Amino acid sequence: MFFVGICDDEKGTCAELENLLYQYGKSHDLKLEISVWYTGEGLCEFLEKGSKLDVLFLDIELISTDGIKIGNYIREELEDMDTAIVYISSKSSYAMSLFRVQPLDFLIKPLKAEMIEDVMNRAVKQYRRKNQIFEFHAQGNHFKIPYKEILYFCSENKKIHIVCREQTLQFNGKLEDVAKRMPDSFVLIHQSYLVNLDFVMECSYDKVRMQNGDELNISQPYRKTVRGQIIRSEWEKIK
Amino acid sequence: MFDWITALGTNLFRTFILKKFMAVFFLEEVENVRKERTVYLLFFIATTAVYLAFHFPPANILTNILMIYGITQLYEGNQKKKILVTMLIYGINMICDVFAVYTFSDYIVGGDYNEIAAYVTVLLISICEFIIERYAVEKRYVSFIPPYWDVLICIPAVSIILLFILLMSNLNNQFVLVSVSAGILLINMLIFYLYNALMDAYLRLEDKNLLERQAASYANQLDVVMQSEEKIRALRHDMKHHLNELAIMAGRKENREIADYIESMQGFMTNTKEYLSSGNKEVDSILNYMLSKAEHAGVNTEYKVNLPREIGVQVFDLNVIFGNLLENAILAAEQSEDRWVSLFVRYEKGMLFMEIKNSYSHHLNKKGKQYFTTKRDAGEHGIGLQNVRMAVNKYHGNMEISDEESVFAVRIMMYTTEDK
Numbered sequence: 243m244f245f246v247g248i249c250d251d252e253k254g255t256c257a258e259l260e261n262l263l264y265q266y267g268k269s270h271d272l273k274l275e276i277s278v279w280y281t282g283e284g285l286c287e288f289l290e291k292g293s294k295l296d297v298l299f300l301d302i303e304l305i306s307t308d309g310i311k312i313g314n315y316i317r318e319e320l321e322d323m324d325t326a327i328v329y330i331s332s333k334s335s336y337a338m339s340l341f342r343v344q345p346l347d348f349l350i351k352p353l354k355a356e357m358i359e360d361v362m363n364r365a366v367k368q369y370r371r372k373n374q375i376f377e378f379h380a381q382g383n384h385f386k387i388p389y390k391e392i393l394y395f396c397s398e399n400k401k402i403h404i405v406c407r408e409q410t411l412q413f414n415g416k417l418e419d420v421a422k423r424m425p426d427s428f429v430l431i432h433q434s435y436l437v438n439l440d441f442v443m444e445c446s447y448d449k450v451r452m453q454n455g456d457e458l459n460i461s462q463p464y465r466k467t468v469r470g471q472i473i474r475s476e477w478e479k480i481k
Numbered sequence: 482m483f484d485w486i487t488a489l490g491t492n493l494f495r496t497f498i499l500k501k502f503m504a505v506f507f508l509e510e511v512e513n514v515r516k517e518r519t520v521y522l523l524f525f526i527a528t529t530a531v532y533l534a535f536h537f538p539p540a541n542i543l544t545n546i547l548m549i550y551g552i553t554q555l556y557e558g559n560q561k562k563k564i565l566v567t568m569l570i571y572g573i574n575m576i577c578d579v580f581a582v583y584t585f586s587d588y589i590v591g592g593d594y595n596e597i598a599a600y601v602t603v604l605l606i607s608i609c610e611f612i613i614e615r616y617a618v619e620k621r622y623v624s625f626i627p628p629y630w631d632v633l634i635c636i637p638a639v640s641i642i643l644l645f646i647l648l649m650s651n652l653n654n655q656f657v658l659v660s661v662s663a664g665i666l667l668i669n670m671l672i673f674y675l676y677n678a679l680m681d682a683y684l685r686l687e688d689k690n691l692l693e694r695q696a697a698s699y700a701n702q703l704d705v706v707m708q709s710e711e712k713i714r715a716l717r718h719d720m721k722h723h724l725n726e727l728a729i730m731a732g733r734k735e736n737r738e739i740a741d742y743i744e745s746m747q748g749f750m751t752n753t754k755e756y757l758s759s760g761n762k763e764v765d766s767i768l769n770y771m772l773s774k775a776e777h778a779g780v781n782t783e784y785k786v787n788l789p790r791e792i793g794v795q796v797f798d799l800n801v802i803f804g805n806l807l808e809n810a811i812l813a814a815e816q817s818e819d820r821w822v823s824l825f826v827r828y829e830k831g832m833l834f835m836e837i838k839n840s841y842s843h844h845l846n847k848k849g850k851q852y853f854t855t856k857r858d859a860g861e862h863g864i865g866l867q868n869v870r871m872a873v874n875k876y877h878g879n880m881e882i883s884d885e886e887s888v889f890a891v892r893i894m895m896y897t898t899e900d901k
Contacts (some may be wrong), residue, residue, distance in 0.1 A: 294731045339791035341828055348787045407546025445833035447877035448900040462513065469879055472832070480827050480834060 244272055244366070245294065249279045249312070250301035250330065252263040255351060256280070259299055259330075262358045272366065282307030286315060288469060295325050297365045299349075302340065313343030321407060323440055323453060324372050324390040326365045342443070346479070368479065371425060375403075380413035387411070389427075393452055395420055395436040405456075426475045431460040431468050439475055482658075489595075490663055491603045496525045498607050499552065499570065505614050506566045507556035510874075517840075520555055523546040546571050597647075604640055604669060620795040636672050640665045645815075646866055656888035669733040687868065695800045696771035705769055710754045716750060755781070760790040765854070767800055771775070771807040775822055780814045784824040792828060793897035798872040802835070805865035806891055810839035813889060817842040831898040833878075838890040 245264055250256050257276050267274040277295075279285040282304045287293075298316075302309035303316050309329055326346040329336075334350055346368070347361045360399040379385070393405045397417040401405045404411040427439045435458050437450060444451040447469065449459045460468050500521060505509075531544040542868030549571055555561035581601035647661060651715040716723075723746060730739045756772040758765055764786065775782050810822045819840035826835045873880045 275893070310711070333758075334786070335758055335789065336789055338791060341789050438849065442830055444898060446831060446896045465877075473879060473892075476829055476832070476834065476894075477892070480829055481825060481836070 244274050244369070245278045245296045246274050247279070247285065247288075247295040247300075248276065249282065249285045249296040249298065249304065249309075251280050251304055253280065253296045255301070255330070255353070259353055259358070260356055262353060263362070265355065266358055266362050270362075270366075281305075282309075282312050285404050287311060289316065289320060294322070296369055297326045297328065297346075297362070298332055302329050302336075303333075304322070310337065310343070312340050313340065313345070317343055317453075321453070324369075326368060328365070332456065344443075364479065373425060374425070376424075378404075378413045378415070380411070385411065385413075389424075389438065390440065393441040393456075394438055394458070395428075395456060397434040405454075426471055426478075429468055429471045429475075431458060431464055433461065437438055445472055484596060485533070486663065487599050488529055491599045492525060492529045493604045494531070494669075495528075495574075495606060496521055498603065499549070502570050502610050503552060503556060503566075503751060505610070507553075507558060511555045517555055520552055524552055525831075542571075542575070542610050542733055545574070546728055556829055569650070573609045574602075576839070577609065578602045581605060604665075607669060636669060640669055661831060676770065691797070691804065691868075694804050695767070695796070698766045698800070698804075701770040701773065702766035705752060705755045708754055712750055712752060716746070727756060757784060758788050759786045759788045759826075761788045761792065762790075763796045763799055764788055764792075764803070767803045768807075768824070771803060771811070772824075775807070775811045775814075778815045779820060780811055781821040782824070783821065786824070786826040786832075788828050790832060794833060794876065794895065798875065801868050801872040802893065803888070805869050806837045809865065810837050810891075813841040814839040817887065819887075824896055828897075831896065833876075833893075833895045833897050835893040835895075836890065841884070841889045842887055 244267075248256050248259050248263075259457070260276055260278060263274060263276055266272070278287070279288070279402075283300075283306065286307065293300055300312060301307045304312075309331075313327055313329075313351060318328065323344075327343055328347050328349060329340060329345045330349045330351060330353065332351045334348075336348065340348075346365060349357050349361065372388070372456045374389050375386050376389060376392060377384065377386050387404070387406065391406045393407065395402045395417060396405060400414055400416075401412055401419065402415050404413075404416055417430070417434060417436055421428065421436050424436070428436055428438060430436050437452065437458060441453045443453050447460070447465060449457055451457050527548055528541070528544055531540050535541075546567060550563065550567045553566055556563075578598075579600040643665060723742075727739060727742060730742065754769070754773060756769050768784070768786065772782050772784070807822070807824070812822050814822050817840040822837070822839045824833075824838075825836040870880055873893055873895055875898065876895035878893060881892045883890050883892075
């Protein structure tokens with residue numbers, strides 16, 4: 243089941259979008275559960291209760307609680323990086339604060355079937371990637387954590403720390419071996435750091451800033467490879 | 482004493498030429514400047530030391546080859562190419578060396594011939610480098626002809642003749658021989674310096690063309706804005722009339738007619754010259770200008786631009802990139818059957834992603850990593866693409882070019898977070 247949210251104060255747009263999404267679900271054999279809100283407050287109330295959405299189509303120009311505020315609320319207060327946010331608007335000009343939310347895409351009304359097709363394909367792909375599981379052994383126990391919980395791996399001597407959203411776990415192993423097992427969205431930026439690009443807020447050539455505020459340096463010999471990997475992984479997400 | 486000065490002086494110049502040689506073969510500059518300096522210094526020290534310590538040709542040859550190969554490791558490229566470059570450079574070096582020694586040794590008495598030959602050798606190498614840079618490998622400035630290059634090449638050539646005459650006169654004064662040779666060498670080094678300055682001047686000329694395009698795109702954008710303004714003013718002026726009309730139709734419940742009327746009002750409001758408004762005025766200016774150019778050329782355009790209003794990229798660089806790439810894309814599309822250009826720009830995580838695609842059908846010139854258009858002034862366009870590459874490199878970015886099934890695509894990523 244794929245949970246989709248729509249939040250727009252224009253009822254016409256909501257109905258249209260809902261229709262397009264059902265068509266998409268039908269043609270791709272994907273079960274969708276679609277919820278619609280006409281106000282930002284209604285959506286926030288739903289999210290406050292801990293309910294999660296996989297994709298959220300969000301109008302930027304909502305009255306009172308607008309799309310930027312909701313985006314920030316999801317990313318910063320709820321610390322939810324895995325809900326794919328798709329902004330919809332009738333304008334094509336955007337504020338920088340919208341980009342900090344790292345939306346999957348920006349759609350301009352009127353919405354068309356091709357737009358939904360394209361953005362949903364990418365959302366589903368991203369969903370599958372983020373919900374893959376990382377498994378490891380530590381102290382005789384077997385652990386499983388989904389990728390969407392992991393910010394980065396950090397090695398120290400023979401120990402590897404997994405920095406997660408809520409905790410830090412440890413196990414014995416080699417970071418290189420972990421890197422080999424992970425998809426392109428995990429980048430080895432240093433001999434002792436393996437970061438999840440989904441939790442990177444900002445990239446520059448020599449460092450990355452993580453969602454929790456940590457700044458990690460990309461060591462000199464890794465920079466070109468890291469750049470290549472970031473390019474591959476980001477293009478897959480944005481187009 | 483004199484042989485030390487000669488060895489150090491000529492070898493220093495040789496190291497310098499070697500660096501220029503490398504720049505001919507390897508496109509990207511070495512990133513780590515300290516490492517680069519260290520490796521070249523190491524080359525200089527090792528070759529000089531081995532030469533002075535052993536005076537044994539096989540040892541010289543081996544050190545030189547190994548050290549040149551070591552230098553190639555500073556650059557990007559596969560090992561095959563690196564070995565080839567090493568051999569080519571050292572081959573030229575040796576030919577010059579043998580030629581110099583062989584030509585001059587007959588005329589000189591005693592052990593002096595070695596020194597003069599050393600000067601001649603480096604001069605010959607520098608001429609070779611110059612010729613190769615000019616003819617064999619079309620690289621950085623593509624078909625850029627350095628102004629007065631034929632005059633420039635006369636100087637090392639005349640220098641060699643001078644040295645030759647100096648030797649023929651069988652002077653037995655080592656001081657005169659070495660000081661005159663060293664002086665000639667210095668003049669040649671200065672010539673190389675001037676040559677680089679000329680190149681810079683030429684590039685500055687390029688920049689001027691760019692500024693002109695930038696001015697044209699601003700003028701176009703001003704036009705766009707004024708036209709929008711005018712349309713809105715006109716619509717407002719007639720608003721009473723329009724509302725009246727709509728009220729009458731609504732009264733008659735003519736839904737179809739109302740929808741048509743609204744559509745025609747919208748059509749009246751749309752500015753045909755304004756293709757996109759991302760809010761980023763620099764990007765809007767250049768893109769609106771280029772897209773209107775595409776329309777004039779009868780090329781279909783498709784575009785999606787998701788940008789914040791401010792990005793950390795200089796206007797000048799945006800103009801270089803979009804201006805050159807779109808100009809090339811429109812030109813190629815114009816001559817193709819499908820006639821389309823597509824543009825995608827997206828800001829994400831402090832990075833700027835761009836993709837420009839176009840249809841093409843005519844023969845595309847491609848030499849290794851180098852693309853040229855088949856347009857008459859091909860040189861100009863090669864330079865355009867080189868300028869794009871330079872602008873992208875400034876932001877530690879990356880540019881990939883692909884051509885598949887009559888679609889030509891350029892993808893660029895640049896970091897925008899650093900201060901430039």
